[in-house]
Each structure stands twice: as structure tokens, then as C-alpha cells.
Amino acid sequence: MTAEFSVENTLKQAAFKLQEAGSESPSLDAAVLLCHALNKPRSFLFTWPDKILDSEQITQFEQRLIRRLQGEPVAYIIGEREFWSMPLKVSPTTLIPRPDTERLVEIALDKSVLIDGPILDLGTGTGAIALALASELPQRQVIGIDLMPEAQALATENAQRLGISNARFLSGSWFSPVEAEAKFGLIVSNPPYIDENDPHLSQGDVRFEPLSALVAPDNGLADIKHITEHAKQFLLDQGWLMFEHGYQQGDAVRAIFLSQGYDQVETLKDYGNNDRVTFGRFVSK
Incomplete structure (x- = not known):
């Protein structure tokens, strides 16, 4: 894998696509979806921006990104939403x-x-x-x-x-x-x-x-x-x-x-x- 598939570049490309699709928070959406695909906290994205994603990680992320590009709420994609500082499981x-x-x-x-x-x-x-x-x-x-x-x-x-x-x-x-x-x-x-x-x-x-x-x-x-x-x-x-x-x-x-x-x-x-x-x-x- 090349630098094209680094954490930083993956986030940038996804945020651009989401912005084009009309997301009101493209960068946040991309970050939340990538964290979910990687099963990592947000701090991982900032700590390892040059980390190269493997093919399975890219596939997992792209599956989630496609759903968001089609308009599906991030909360339904990841199955969770924070409310009153509590992580709540959500469903359709x-x-x-x-x-x-x-x-x-x-x-x-x-x-x-x-x-x-x-x-x-x-x-x-x-x-x-x-x-x-x-x-x-x-x-x-x-x-x-x-x-x-x-x-x-x-x-x-x-x-x-x-x-x-x-x-x-x-x-x-x-x-x-x-x-x-x-x-x-x-x-x-x-x-x-x-x-x-x-x-x-x-x-x-x-x-x-x-x-x-x-x-x-x-x-x-x-x-x-x-x-x-x-x-x-x-x-x-x-x-x-x-x-x-x-x-x-x-x-x-x-x-x-x-x-x-x-x-x-x-x-x-x-x-x-x-x-x-x-x-x-x-x-x-």
C-alpha cells in the first residue's frame, strides 16, 4: 500500500466526497466512520496520520462511507450515538x-x-x-x-x-x-x-x-x-x-x-x- 492509503489521506478524500454529497459535517463523519472501521479511538487518527491502512481496513471503511454517501445517518451506521455524555446504542x-x-x-x-x-x-x-x-x-x-x-x-x-x-x-x-x-x-x-x-x-x-x-x-x-x-x-x-x-x-x-x-x-x-x-x-x- 502507498501513502495514498494513509490515515490522513483517507480522511481527506472521504471528507471531500462527503462534502460533495451534502454532509454538514464531512470531516467529523469521515473520522467517526474510520474510527469505527478500525475499532480505534479518535486519538489514533491524530497520533498515527501516516499509518498505512491494509486492504481489509480500507474495505471496512469504504463500506461504511458508501452508506453515508447515500445519506444514511452515521449513528445508524456505527450503531451508537452519544447523549448526555452517555454512549447509547441506536437502531433504525x-x-x-x-x-x-x-x-x-x-x-x-x-x-x-x-x-x-x-x-x-x-x-x-x-x-x-x-x-x-x-x-x-x-x-x-x-x-x-x-x-x-x-x-x-x-x-x-x-x-x-x-x-x-x-x-x-x-x-x-x-x-x-x-x-x-x-x-x-x-x-x-x-x-x-x-x-x-x-x-x-x-x-x-x-x-x-x-x-x-x-x-x-x-x-x-x-x-x-x-x-x-x-x-x-x-x-x-x-x-x-x-x-x-x-x-x-x-x-x-x-x-x-x-x-x-x-x-x-x-x-x-x-x-x-x-x-x-x-x-x-x-x-x-
Whole structure:
């Protein structure tokens, strides 16, 4: 093999191809894929830029690169995504955890000091939100629910891999697996909230993600309405309900909370200064 197949040149060539294909982070994508193909940490790339790759390593990398050039998300290719500094296993049956969702975790942690009780995460997917909260609040019990049994199994595996013992996961539609008398101090959710006609569904990574976890009827608000209505019977007095939602949905989601009688309703912004999380407090009459 020649210097053409060095770590440095392989990364440069791959980054150029990825940039041409429209990747928003071509150099990072190339580095992550090469590390995965080589089973090496990122530090290896910087320490050994002149290292010549053998034919098997090149084949492994090119197989991953082709998938990314076709638009498949890096997280699905390598089977992992970091969230809240935790390496989470991901699969095409679940959404890929995103940095904006960490904003929901931050707000939930702020509210957790105001009320005790277990925490419920609806539509848990990989378990990202539930596991982040469980890791920060080891004295609290956290339950995550997902409609898809595959997602429940994946979230359970992530909890085991991370050694988080105060989170457990159930499968079913929204509140259906919850015991009728159960009460929670916090209910959090990143539900489907995209309108089925949204043009963004045909762009970028979301093309590969499950539509059932993305799209909701009624302009993307149907699941938020359902959860907001039914959460009241499962919240402790003074308990909090909060959602991640679309950047244009703040007004609509606040109106849903107010129509159901929630108190202290507010929308907070994400790291990009877009409306992202709306919450309200349940006050029993």
C-alpha cells in the first residue's frame, strides 16, 4: 500500500466526497466512520496520520462511507450515538437522540427539585431522556414507555450497558402500561410532532428514521393533545408535564396546556434560540 492509503489521506478524500454529497459535517463523519472501521479511538487518527491502512481496513471503511454517501445517518451506521455524555446504542427502529433534546433533560432536572416522586418518559425510544434523568437522579425511579417492543428492548439494553439500575422500560401506547393508581412528579415526552406534509421529512437523516416516531396528525399536535389530557390522572398534585416540540409550535402547545387547566405554563428555547420545550404544572382541584 502507498501513502495514498494513509490515515490522513483517507480522511481527506472521504471528507471531500462527503462534502460533495451534502454532509454538514464531512470531516467529523469521515473520522467517526474510520474510527469505527478500525475499532480505534479518535486519538489514533491524530497520533498515527501516516499509518498505512491494509486492504481489509480500507474495505471496512469504504463500506461504511458508501452508506453515508447515500445519506444514511452515521449513528445508524456505527450503531451508537452519544447523549448526555452517555454512549447509547441506536437502531433504525428508534429516533437518533439529538443535542436539542438535552434541553428537555436540563429543564426536567430543574423542576425535579420542586417535587418528589417517580418520573415517566413517554415515547422513550433509545431511553435517552429516561437514562439521562436516572443517571442524574439516582434516588428517583424512572419509567420509560415506547409503543415499539424493539425500542423497549433497546432502551433496556442501554440501561444495562450503562449500569443504570433505577430506570425500567415498558412497551405500550402512551399511558396504557401504567398502573391505574400510579402517580408521578414529572412526566416528560419527546413525542411525534411533525406534520405529515412537512417537506423536511424528505431531507437529511430523518429520511431513514421511523415515521411513527416523527409524524402526528392534526398538524403534528395529536399526540401532545392526548398526553396533556390524560397526564392529569397520573401526576401528583403540583407535578410537572413537559414536551419537546417543533420550533413553530410553542404558541399551540401552550394553548393546549391552558385548555386542560395546567398552571405556570411556559415555553423555553433550545441552544439555537428556537422554541423547543413547553411545560406546565398540574394543580389538583
